[in-house]
Amino acid sequence: MTECVALVVGAGRGARFGGATPKQYLALAGEPVIRRALSAFLDHPRVDQVRAVIHPDHRDLFLAASAGLACLPFVAGGATRQESVRRGLESLVEMRPRLVLIHDAARPLPDAQLISRVLDALATAPAAIPALPVADTLKRADENRRVVATVPRAGLWRAQTPQGFRFDDILAAHRRLADVEATDDAQLAEMAGLAVAVVEGSEDNAKLTTPEDWAR
Secondary structure (H helix, E strand, O other), X not given: OOOEEEEEEEOOOOOOXXXXXXXHHOEEOOEEHHHHHHHXXXXXXXXXXXXXXXXXXXXXXXXXXXXXXXXXXXXXXXXXXXXXXXXXXXXXXXXXXXXXXXXXOOOOOOOHHHHHHHHXXXXXXXXEEEEEEOOOOEEEEOOOOOEEEEEOOOOOEEEOOOEEEEHHHHHHHHHHOOOOOOOOXXXXXXXXOOOEEEEXXXXXXXXXXXXHHHHO
């Protein structure tokens, strides 16, 4: 039985980033962003297999970006990230790994220690996410951009990926809640009644969403 598979999800078009090339295929220090993300899991001793979920129109981009990497064959994603993840999970049913890590392709720098912290937490919890405590003061504003409240930040965290799960649990959650719009896989786990552990994230594990993110 396969112990752990990582799904690297990069099926979006990167519209918020702009430009002709989707952000996950742009070079960061000489390597495509998605290649860096894939390599982080391929190089981890506790991850057995890695599979990418990509936009069906990006086949050639992906094959060029991943050339020489020992990944499983890619899976074509769907219209939403949630559908793309579900397709990735369904593609692993025959393999039936015990654990699955779900990671954003636009986060190119998950380090080995962060991945290990997520896997370690899965020894005692059905789900685990890396996260960072919110440090900035949070304001709620109305439709006119007038502040209506200051939101207490105690207990608030910025979720990252990879998010780890027991495979059977998160597959069941995705199937049962397919019509629910969730912002990440951990939210589906919460809605399915699964306890989600939080482990220390990393500022280096940032998601590249806009050109400003890239500049940082």
